[in-house]
Amino acid sequence: MSHRDNNKPESPVQNPHRILIACGLMLSCLAAPLPGQTFSRDWRMDITVNQVGFTPEAAKTCILKESGADRFDVIRTNDLKVVFSGPLKISQGDFGSFLLGDFSAVRDSGTYYIRAGQSRSYPFRISPNVYDDAINLIAGYFALQRCGPSTTGYLAPCHCDDAVRLDNGKHQDTTGGWHDASDVRKWVGATIHGMIGLARVCELTKNESLRARIRDELRWGNRYFLSMQEPEGFVMSHVGGDALRHGDGNRWTDNLVGPEGGEPATIAPAPGGSTSQITIVGAKDDRVIQTKPLDRLGQYKFVIAEALTARVMKQSDPDYSARCLEAAKRCYDWCAKSGPESRTETLGGALAAAVELFRANGQERHKNDAIANAGRLAQCQVTEPLARNDPVRGFYRRTAKDAEPYRDIYHGGWHLFGLCDLVELFPDHADADHWRQAIRLYACDYLEDLSKRNSFGIVPHGFYAKQDPGGGRQIGDLWYRYFMPPSNWWVGINANITSAGVGLLRAAEILREPTLRATAQRQLDWVLGCNPFSSSTVEGIGHNHPPQFVNGSEFSPPTPRLPGAVMNGLGGTADDQPFMGDGVYHVSEYWTPMVAYTVWLMAALQD
16 A cells, blocks of 8 residues: 555655765765674564554554564654654563564654664554555455456456346346355355455445445345345355355356256256356256345344445435335344244344344334343343452353353454443433443453553454363463464454454443454454564555465456455464464455454544
8 A cells, every 4th residue: 555645756855864974874874884894774574563654642652572682663654753753662471472662652653663773664654544545455356256247347248148047047136246255156254355355444434435336245145145135035155156066156157148948957966066166957057046045144134234324324215214124123023933042143143133133123022022122132241250269251152051152253343332232322220230241241351451461462363162272371271273274174253353453442431441442453453463573464455464364176266466455354374473474265265254353443433
């Protein structure tokens, strides 16, 4: 990302310091070198910092591997003036020993870099709208991932023949939406996050041009999601995913719709048992709709997405807004038929969905459902310290009866979001103090406490009860990790830490705890380069991106580099140390939840 302050070159007259520097260089060339003197301008680029920057009021930190330096300077780029100097403090943590600098006192808008001895950082900005360019770039990523008869998709038009139902072989128009990851699949449970993230940004930003772009993007995404809702109210699972075996729908098509009149097609494995194709007799190469209902948390996210979309569309298009709200209500009612939820994962989703519906229509039923789900959620929370000498507590078990801790990597912290919504909506309710205490336990005694145990301030992936999953980090009878164990299926931490960042911001406001806002900032800092590799995991922003993941075995051409894409994120070794990979999908693939929570956190930090 370019920095506006550096776009216009300075003349020597504008900057007399340049004249002095030039004169010094000429004189040094004429004189004999002194013993030990160096003329090298090479730098060790090993001071890590958020490579985009900070709002003026944000907590601002830089990190350096231990060296001989004991102080650091913040230097303004346009005049090379040192605007702040501070100590580098030794920080011992789970990832090793580092030097930590705090320059939160620097608030003036401008472009800066950090220097400590012969080490320096990449430039970054301080500005009230510091994330505007990044948010716009990420909004553009969704337009590049459009699927169907678009004009912006990176291989548009594509998949205009989506899709044939798996249950009866009939064609059903499910065009629209976005490709997920570095694939051409359209997983509803993953891509629905795009609706939520974009709608949240639309509510937070004051940029009318961006709001208009987002509303247009929401319509494109929702063209697909609304078509995936069945008359009963539930949402089907996916198009182009794994219908009969892995990867059978992850392919390009000829864009030609199958037989007219919706005549049933015969679905069968391709000749030779190919793992990359599926033959649909009578419908050419149309992809398949997996008609089974999406998992329950995905259903609730559909409700949340449609209620949010109804809200942001209400003024500009009341009829479309009403259609979205009706879709949300139908899906919620279908879920309600199965009775109350019991798992932390779905309780959080049900709570947040009920809150969004209450905001949209004010029905007491949805308010009562949300409050009831908060009560059930309370039964899953660990409220006692894990050890006599360690105050950590506040995380959730899988259920009230299952002692295994609940862990998440990309679904998001809906239990925390929902509780914050309840306090915000009903601050004087008889249970409001219980909700505040649950928020405090989770945000302060769990997320914030464990974030202090590493120099970069990131929150954990979660606790494990049965055995050490690797890393040896034990509190009481439990072990914790920051990264998923690298066995079988695993992905990086970007969605986990950025969704936690959103929740921490909400909790900071509810509890009036400004330190939680600083912890939220550090989650975004990690994604944007303040990590042991000084690696930004957002394409087109910052430096030292992990190598690109290329899916060259299932379809061609593969997904190219897409500006604004957020990768899965850095992963961890078996010993739970940070790992950047060599282009593996675990780290470098583009997943919609990672994109959605990252852009939401940017907008919330800037709000």
